[in-house]
Amino acid sequence: MPDAFEPVIIGFTCNWCSYRAADLAGTARVKYPPNVRLIRLMCSGRLDPTFVLKALSSGADGVLITGCHPGECHYIEQNYKALRRYLLLHRVLEQMGIEPQRVKLVWASAAEGVRLAQEITTMIEEVRALGPLRWPTAAQNKGRQPVMAAQEAVR
Amino acid sequence: MTAQAPDGSGQERIGVYVCHCGSNIAGMVDVVGVAEWAAQHLKARGVVIARDYKFMCSSLGQELIQKDIQELGLTRVVVAACSPHLHEQTFRTACANAGLNPYLCELVSIREQVSWVHTDKTAATEKSKAVISGGVERVIQHAPLEPLHVPIHPATLVVGGGIAGIQAALELAEAGFPVYLVEREPSIGGHMAQFDKTFPTLDCAACILTPRMVSVAANPNVTLLTWSEVTHVEGYVGNFTVTIRKKARYVNTDLCTGCGICQEKCPKKVIDEIYEAGLGYRKAVYTPFPQAVPKYPVIDRPNCTYFQKGTCRACEKFCPTNAIDFTQEDEYITVQVGNIILATGFDLFDPRRITQLGYGRLANVFTSLEFERLSNSAGPTNGNIVLRDGVTTPKTVGIIHCVGSRDRNYNNYCSVICCMQGLKFAHLVKERTGAVVYNFYIDMRTAAKAYDEFYQRVLEEGTLFVRGRVAQVTDAARLPSEEGKLIVQVEDTLAGKQRRIPVDMVILSAGLEPRHDAKDVAKLFGISCSSDGWAIEKHPKLDPVATMTEGVFIAGCISGPKDIPASVSQGAAAAARVLSRIQQKEIALEPVRASVDETKCSGCRICNNLCPFNAILFHEDRMVTEINPALCQGCGTCVAACPAGAISGTVFSNAQVLAQIEGLLLLNLEYAPSAEAAPV
Numbered sequence: 055m056p057d058a059f060e061p062v063i064i065g066f067t068c069n070w071c072s073y074r075a076a077d078l079a080g081t082a083r084v085k086y087p088p089n090v091r092l093i094r095l096m097c098s099g100r101l102d103p104t105f106v107l108k109a110l111s112s113g114a115d116g117v118l119i120t121g122c123h124p125g126e127c128h129y130i131e132q133n134y135k136a137l138r139r140y141l142l143l144h145r146v147l148e149q150m151g152i153e154p155q156r157v158k159l160v161w162a163s164a165a166e167g168v169r170l171a172q173e174i175t176t177m178i179e180e181v182r183a184l185g186p187l188r189w190p191t192a193a194q195n196k197g198r199q200p201v202m203a204a205q206e207a208v209r
Numbered sequence: 210m211t212a213q214a215p216d217g218s219g220q221e222r223i224g225v226y227v228c229h230c231g232s233n234i235a236g237m238v239d240v241v242g243v244a245e246w247a248a249q250h251l252k253a254r255g256v257v258i259a260r261d262y263k264f265m266c267s268s269l270g271q272e273l274i275q276k277d278i279q280e281l282g283l284t285r286v287v288v289a290a291c292s293p294h295l296h297e298q299t300f301r302t303a304c305a306n307a308g309l310n311p312y313l314c315e316l317v318s319i320r321e322q323v324s325w326v327h328t329d330k331t332a333a334t335e336k337s338k339a340v341i342s343g344g345v346e347r348v349i350q351h352a353p354l355e356p357l358h359v360p361i362h363p364a365t366l367v368v369g370g371g372i373a374g375i376q377a378a379l380e381l382a383e384a385g386f387p388v389y390l391v392e393r394e395p396s397i398g399g400h401m402a403q404f405d406k407t408f409p410t411l412d413c414a415a416c417i418l419t420p421r422m423v424s425v426a427a428n429p430n431v432t433l434l435t436w437s438e439v440t441h442v443e444g445y446v447g448n449f450t451v452t453i454r455k456k457a458r459y460v461n462t463d464l465c466t467g468c469g470i471c472q473e474k475c476p477k478k479v480i481d482e483i484y485e486a487g488l489g490y491r492k493a494v495y496t497p498f499p500q501a502v503p504k505y506p507v508i509d510r511p512n513c514t515y516f517q518k519g520t521c522r523a524c525e526k527f528c529p530t531n532a533i534d535f536t537q538e539d540e541y542i543t544v545q546v547g548n549i550i551l552a553t554g555f556d557l558f559d560p561r562r563i564t565q566l567g568y569g570r571l572a573n574v575f576t577s578l579e580f581e582r583l584s585n586s587a588g589p590t591n592g593n594i595v596l597r598d599g600v601t602t603p604k605t606v607g608i609i610h611c612v613g614s615r616d617r618n619y620n621n622y623c624s625v626i627c628c629m630q631g632l633k634f635a636h637l638v639k640e641r642t643g644a645v646v647y648n649f650y651i652d653m654r655t656a657a658k659a660y661d662e663f664y665q666r667v668l669e670e671g672t673l674f675v676r677g678r679v680a681q682v683t684d685a686a687r688l689p690s691e692e693g694k695l696i697v698q699v700e701d702t703l704a705g706k707q708r709r710i711p712v713d714m715v716i717l718s719a720g721l722e723p724r725h726d727a728k729d730v731a732k733l734f735g736i737s738c739s740s741d742g743w744a745i746e747k748h749p750k751l752d753p754v755a756t757m758t759e760g761v762f763i764a765g766c767i768s769g770p771k772d773i774p775a776s777v778s779q780g781a782a783a784a785a786r787v788l789s790r791i792q793q794k795e796i797a798l799e800p801v802r803a804s805v806d807e808t809k810c811s812g813c814r815i816c817n818n819l820c821p822f823n824a825i826l827f828h829e830d831r832m833v834t835e836i837n838p839a840l841c842q843g844c845g846t847c848v849a850a851c852p853a854g855a856i857s858g859t860v861f862s863n864a865q866v867l868a869q870i871e872g873l874l875l876l877n878l879e880y881a882p883s884a885e886a887a888p889v
Contacts, residue, residue, distance in 0.1 A: 064870060070757055071737065077292045080321025088332040091339055091873040092322055094293070096801055096861055099819075100845030108867055113874045128735060128758070129844035130821040139849070164757070165739040171326065 061115040061181040065092040065174070066101050070128035071164045072120035078167030086171040089178045090118065097121070099132025103143045106157055111189045116156040116181035118174065123161040133161075153184050220255040221349050224283040225341060226274060228265035228290035230320055237324035239334045243289070246338055251345050254877050257281055265290050266299050274300070275307035285351065286314040287344040289337065292321045310353035312800070312860070317344035339873050346872030350865040356797035357838075359447040362547030363387065363791050365784075366451050368439055368730075371399020372418065372773060373765025374552035375425050376780030377787075382430035384788055389544050390425065391453055392435045394483065396501035397422055399554055403484060403578060405585035405592070407773055408633040409663035415500060415587065422502040432544075436507050440541070442734055445842065446760025447547050447796055457537040459508035460494075464532035467504030471524035471533065472496070479512045486578040489589030494524045494533075498587065508533075548760050548787040551744065552780060553730055555721040555766035558613030558620070565681040566612065566717060572597040573695055574682060574715045577630055584637050594642050596714055603713035606638045607697045609679050610650040614720030620741065624720030625770040628654045631718040632664055635672040646672045647710055649679050649699055657772065675710070677702045682715050721770040734761050744768045754783040759798065762786055801843030801860045807833045809855035816847040816856060 067073040073094045079086070095101060098121025106117045119140060121133040140159045147154050158177050162170040225247045229235035240261045248259035258277055262270045265288055277283055286309065288300045293316040301311035319337045327333040363386045367378045370392030378390045390397065401407075402422075404414035426433050434453055441452035460471075475492035484497040491497070493513040496506045514521035515535060525533040557578050560568040568574045573596050575583065586592035595602055608631045614624040628650065635646045653674075655661045668674070677700040686692045687709070694711035701708045723742030724730065731738040736756040737745045744767045747755035754762050762783040765776035790796060803824075812832035817825055824840035825847060827833075836847070836856070848858040857863065871877055 077321045080325040083325050086326055088327040088336045093869055097844035100849050102849035109870050132844045132846045135846050164737050164745055
């Protein structure tokens with residue numbers, strides 16, 4: 055174990071709003087901790103709950119899902135479908151014994167770089183407080199290194 | 210997850226290119242170390258070369274990639290640099306030039322998402338490694354794709370008939386292409402038609418605007434749809450289907466000659482809140498102003514005596530051509546267009562919100578738009594600058610700048626035009642009444658051609674300038690000299706003291722705000738707007754008239770406050786963008802589409818209700834679902850929903866995303882050969 059726990063968070067972003075908000079945060083040099091790693095999707099509606107479970111089971115301590123504000127979806131209404139799946143996923147996670155706070159949904163428009171950075175920072179702190187997830191991963195079963203060890207190996 | 214190269218040699222041959230971006234990335238990320246790490250640790254995943262370079266996007270940087278593709282036989286390319294929204298196309302083109310399918314290239318962002326947002330160099334370097342590792346895993350799953358080619362319909366829809374929209378429509382029509390110009394008021398002209406003079410040249414607004422209005426209406430390529438609103442938009446770039454509601458005019462435009470007798474005879478006077486800014490009257494049947502284009506009046510149904518009480522019909526009786534038609538109904542028309550230009554303009558900030566300035570409570574406090582009408586020779590006072598009583602000429606006038614702008618309580622932004630507008634008012638008041646004029650300003654912003662010279666001119670004319678934000682406008686006199694006056698309470702920050710300045714008239718140089726329904730418009734056309742409501746440009750500097758929605762362009766104040774020259778430039782610029790599209794006859798689109806593997810589809814129909822574009826159809830006979838690639842927009846919601854995994858989406862497939870997750874979490878590292886210690 056490293057002396058201080060640094061959570062790893064996988065963030066899913068929408069190509070039209072939150073990914074651009076992340077770009078804007080960059081352009082405006084808004085700072086946030088480096089614990090989040092973003093994946094670009096075309097829409098939060100593309101988010102297959104499997105992606106979240108895959109991330110958690112592969113070593114992520116939290117998953118941030120982001121999309122356009124309700125009513126502002128580039129594809130008209132698909133973020134509502136993301137919301138439905140998210141709420142259902144929360145119940146599943148709870149039943150699996152995973153703190154639901156590890157998976158969070160945040161709306162961020164393309165103009166909200168500062169807000170996205172704040173939400174990322176908040177979530178990192180929340181997950182840090184929860185501690186490592188240490189999901190007994192399929193990866194481990196196959197003899198793979200868990201992510202923590204892999205990350206130490208990187209250094 | 211093994212990746213077989215098409216030739217069966219076992220693995221992809223991947224090149225990784227890490228950009229310094231000068232010091233933009235290299236200042237926070239050890240790019241050389243990252244490239245070395247990728248060459249070493251991702252070798253087992255197929256990375257055969259990893260380089261760093263000062264500017265990957267330069268032609269030398271691109272040549273580096275092209276040379277490697279040709280000499281090393283790369284089958285995949287990962288570039289770690291800036292956001293894909295900036296340079297994805299650059300690197301895809303570079304790959305294509307070297308003979309590699311452009312969709313086998315992945316650009317991962319280590320600038321916007323790493324070096325610019327993090328402060329710890331070690332952590333930023335480690336994150337860059339993870340991001341590159343994610344890109345490598347993802348790119349292995351990429352498939353060669355061809356862009357979709359969409360034909361561009363030559364017609365264009367321009368929404369908003371202000372000066373920006375007129376300019377855009379004229380450019381397109383004069384180039385020989387059909388334009389539908391939609392305006393919700395009875396006449397085109399927009400805010401500019403309300404002005405008297407335009408700064409800094411003091412041209413008469415009507416004199417320069419009306420010829421444009423006439424030529425746009427007279428152009429055979431322009432279909433002018435005033436008193437109309439867009440109600441529905443379907444389709445995508447190249448082929449939009451737009452539904453427009455033509456509100457009932459109750460005037461048959463085929464018969465009407467625009468003689469104006471109906472307006473003369475109509476007994477019902479209505480306060481004109483829009484064109485006259487509430488200062489003047491119009492009739493219930495009206496054209497907003499004499500030079501209105503088109504010349505046909507409209508009947509204002511809620512105010513028409515016949516519609517409300519069932520009697521009157523004066524206009525009908527006196528119309529010499531029997532053009533009045535009370536039986537007209539709203540008409541919905543559908544048009545096909547290839548591109549859309551939105552030029553919907555602005556609303557004036559409502560100064561009632563700043564109660565201490567007294568607007569709406571103190572009679573002689575005017576808004577800027579009211580003053581425009583007051584000073585307009587075609588306005589309610591024939592251009593006489595008088596107090597609200599309609600007769601008294603003011604002897605002292607205070608002009609308050611930055612009303613609702615540069616104010617944390619209202620709008621943070623600068624409304625751009627109000628300084629020059631205030632100066633113009635000062636000049637007009639001085640010229641026409643000889644009154645003493647005070648300008649209360651925070652900073653003077655006169656940054657455009659001939660603007661500062663105009664400021665100097667107004668200074669020389671003897672207008673007084675007081676630097677400071679006005680605390681309040683009141684009629685509560687403290688001294689005999691203040692009796693019957695409006696007192697402007699202001700901190701004079703240059704003199705360093707509080708002042709009370711009695712004036713007869715106060716003009717509020719109010720800021721500009723997004724249209725009250727800007728968000729509805731954004732939603733209707735599928736564009737984004739900021740939390741204020743201003744439309745967001747594709748790029749604020751390099752692409753100010755495009756939006757993130759292909760085929761939808763913006764011009765004028767829809768994206769933020771602008772003066773007339775800027776609005777006209779944007780109208781022309783948006784038209785130029787559309788023209789280049791039309792001339793190309795087709796556009797290449799990202800092949801982001803969903804498709805169904807019919808052999809896996811169980812016919813459960815879960816996906817059937819998910820598509821807002823009606824791209825999913827179900828074949829009852831075969832009990833399988835099919836996706837129409839022409840209608841699919843590529844959001845991927847159905848891909849995520851399919852329980853059988855029968856739907857897959859190109860560019861963002863399950864395999865790609867799952868692989869990227871593994872890569873980001875560095876699970877791929879244990880694929881490395883166990884003899885890690887061996888030099889690589």
